[in-house]
Amino acid sequence: MGRREEVECWLTDMDGVLVHENHALPGAADLLQQWEDSGTPYLVLTNNSIFTARDLSARLRSSGLNVPEDRIWTSALATADFLKSQLPGGTAFVIGEAGITTALHEAGFIMTETNPDYVVVGETRNYSFDAITKAIRLIGDGARFIVTNPDATGPSKDGPMPATGAIAALITKATGMEPYVVGKPNPMMFRSALNKIGAHSENTAMIGDRMDTDIVAGIEAGLHTILVLTGISDQAEIQKYPFRPDEILDGVHELVRKEPVETEL
Structure with missing residues (x-):
């Protein structure tokens, strides 16, 4: 799909597109209001699996952005949706926080340390060596290995910190088992x-700030892709990749429709 005029539905990343360090980016509030006023279907996507959609809605509200919780789609929700489709009523041993545990509970899964169907690793700021050891042993005993997102590091006020992908790599090294990763850049999350x-996909666009997750997954899912330069990507970063988004914009403010100016006769 090549033309923005054909877009009827929108998916957008959150960090680097709508917000940066808990501050709304220019045009974000106006664009969200534009979608709400016109009844345009949209979802705000994030690989963050720590928080529930309700938590994220409240955090966005404190940044000046009004995003209802049913308009937020996290890697935790996508993971729970995927596992429910695979094995309804299954069991899981989970490393993670409220985002993933709540999503799995609501999907009908039972949390257990005894012979679970799945080991699910999500984001947490409190990784436990004992929990990682338990996960390794359960996978060795036959549990299937699922990871919410592949991000190796996450931001903190003191600099990068190990994230889901790094812990998953440790478990893979110990077990020899590669996980199935649901979050971006897996197009499964977009589907x-x-x-x-x-x-x-024929009438939906994806707005993102990362070539290696948002844009490549959008292309593979058949979406109209828009890269904004308010996050981590710049022209030098774009040149590293063999693929290109359909559009490159300075920010989401360029997507806000300008109201016609009335002139007095």
């Missing part, structure tokens, strides 16, 4: 988001 809002 589940499309299903949630009843959208089709």
